Amino acid sequence: MGKENQFVSQIADIESDFPQWYSDVVLKTKLVDYGPVKGTMVIRPYGYAIWENIQREFNARFRENEYENAYFPLLIPMSFMTKEAEHVEGFAPEVAVVTHAGGEKLAEPLCIRPTSETIIGKMYGNWIESWRDLPLRMNQWANVMRWEKTTRPFLRTSEFLWQEGHSVFASAEEAEAETQKMLAVYEEFSKNVLAMPVLTGKKTEKEKFAGAVATYGMEAMMHDGKSLQSGTSHYLGQNFSKAFDIKFTDKDGVQKYGYTMSFGVSTRLIGALIMTHGDSRGLVMPPVVAPVQAVIIPIAAKKEGVLDACRALKQSLTESGLRVVLDDSENSPGWKFNEWEMKGVPLRIELGPRDLEAGKMLCARRDNFEKSEILLDGAAESVKALLKEISENMYRKAKERMDSRIVNAETLDGLLEGVNTGNFVRAGWCGCRACEDKVKEFAQATSRVMDKTNSVKKCVVCGKESVHTVFFARAY
């Protein structure tokens, strides 16, 4: 096996052992490491840079939608959790509890936030007085903790980073509309930033957020055909405003409870983009969030002028706002090609004496391995155009793949066959919990989201009239 294969050989085969492929790439590309406490992760610089890019892109979108960032405390009194009955039932089994602090036993145990509806609700209750204070919209970037039995870096960890948006409105209609609007922001973000197609829709009662009236989710299809819930938006009605006394004096002088909603995405998005785009050679980074968008590799680096030209190119690309690395290490070009391919850098630029003479550089795309010669003159604009094309092609490819893997089923056997062969299965559902549970038991698949229209006539389980058309899938 040639030297250039030494990296590829370190990664498990993506088709035959996808879980091992995932562990291999996230560890070997230094995105992440396991933390000392079971279920925790350390986000290393190459992974954290993706998160910072995600944050920047979301902050711009949140600002446009009139969200302001704020920060609420990590520790929530246990008594807050119990104020909303469904909420505590859903989250109590997962919370981490602080019982001692400052050398003493606490009078009331405190839980580390698994989500912040309760503590933010409490503050909103203090702050809001009149209809003039509404709508109120805030977003928080924070760490949260949910104690999980089975964990995997980015996908499910006891501590993770996320954003949670929380809003209050005077009417149910406004709060419901905001729930849809922020789901649409997530969908647009997935497409244009992560190059990731998603299915969006309402969740069933069984799958909704604990304490919500309705949860809307977006689901992405991973390389193995399993689904990953990648973001949720919840309409909370008056459940939390009644629990935390979020009242306002309306224009008519009457005190009323507000209507709230919340929405969140987490570091899980990093897992989602890895498992959507990755291939047998490793990561394939969406250009908008790639920590390194282009790597410059000198060819015959010792030849006069080559390194200087590479440095000048790096500078001019960097000054135009691109994230660029010049790999001037001692390793061979072939070794470098493989390393940066595994790290998923969208564009590799090769520059050698002959290129220089011709005033060109060679660009190799990570998404489809196509190579093209580009003039050094005006390189920044050409590279930007190429990165845009890469992002669009990655989306198109993933979308075609997802679309081709959505199948219909009219029987449980058909549903099982569908998920067994790595598909999302569209099927009718009568709306009862027993039939939903039956799908889980029979096919180890869960309802991901409900389709916007009910196009299928009969329930895939009981054969009664279908109330919803549901996308079923195995899920992370």
Place this chain on the structure above:
Amino acid sequence: MGKENQFVSQIADIESDFPQWYSDVVLKTKLVDYGPVKGTMVIRPYGYAIWENIQREFNARFRENEYENAYFPLLIPMSFMTKEAEHVEGFAPEVAVVTHAGGEKLAEPLCIRPTSETIIGKMYGNWIESWRDLPLRMNQWANVMRWEKTTRPFLRTSEFLWQEGHSVFASAEEAEAETQKMLAVYEEFSKNVLAMPVLTGKKTEKEKFAGAVATYGMEAMMHDGKSLQSGTSHYLGQNFSKAFDIKFTDKDGVQKYGYTMSFGVSTRLIGALIMTHGDSRGLVMPPVVAPVQAVIIPIAAKKEGVLDACRALKQSLTESGLRVVLDDSENSPGWKFNEWEMKGVPLRIELGPRDLEAGKMLCARRDNFEKSEILLDGAAESVKALLKEISENMYRKAKERMDSRIVNAETLDGLLEGVNTGNFVRAGWCGCRACEDKVKEFAQATSRVMDKTNSVKKCVVCGKESVHTVFFARAY
């Protein structure tokens, strides 16, 4: 009392009741609120925007100094804390402890990080193999928790936000040099970003970080003459590398322990800038971190063209990268003047029919209340120049004030008199702990930092030969 005084009257007098003035301004300007759990704070959007600006400015500086951001877990096994004897002694009394999670009692209690030398040291020990991996530099933005008896928003809260930088070097000299270098970055930041003068220097053994070989600090003088420790940089020697097995194979093939250092600043910086620059009317925001750099107030807003001109001005200033608010609310101009003054906005822009006719706008500075007319043509550049001047003037004013309030003392009585009248006191010290304790007992003052040169001959307590010249002060 006129309408325009209604806000001013809500704030306690800054000279006679500084602690109450502080509480009043931080709450009434909606920078912060008290959290439900004692000692915690909620950072509201107006306060959090300052923190985001601080982060942006630091990130640029850290990148220049080759730091990469990463994220390490919140929970640290108790056994890690005990590996460095001084470290656990210093922090154990302040930690919050998680004893239960996921509905079960944990086998080993976990503490919420009060600082991350231990867990980062553990990971560095896993990652570093050879001299090629050094130096290793990372920075983390995170929440930390130290259970404190007496708390005040921003200044001392059980949970706070901070950055912590952690580096490993092959030699003591490099690690010591880095400790100084990052202290210098802090000092430059304080000056150019917060317009805040500081004293920097080495801390005494008594005041150093638990586990450090040496701590260097920067101290800022608050309005009442008390000192606020605003940032620290620690040389850790091999204390943590021995505790966490941070070893590397050197060029000579021999395994050696690395030398580490760390440095941190926190949301306390927000308290520092408030108490450095604030005046009887409220906040005075340093322009570089001000959430709102200029507020536009329409005069005779109903006259034709005024509001349109204000909107156009806002747009052109915003597009040039300035943070601008247009206050087109129903309130009177006088009411608005006071509100935005209390919020400390550096520049107030008034625009009315006569200004429009003359092609000018009226600019009123928050720092010295000077007014000037500025051409609407090229307004963005003029406003930027003015903001720069405001920042420099705020620094100059604060520096003159601090310099004029540093006095020398040769006796304990002189030292007491000095701190009683709101000064930092420069005095000789023999270097023994007993004399340092005596100053605390007699004058309720502590050693803040040691002067770079030992210019005073005798210890202010015992009269023996002075080993260090020390700045003593009352401190937050």
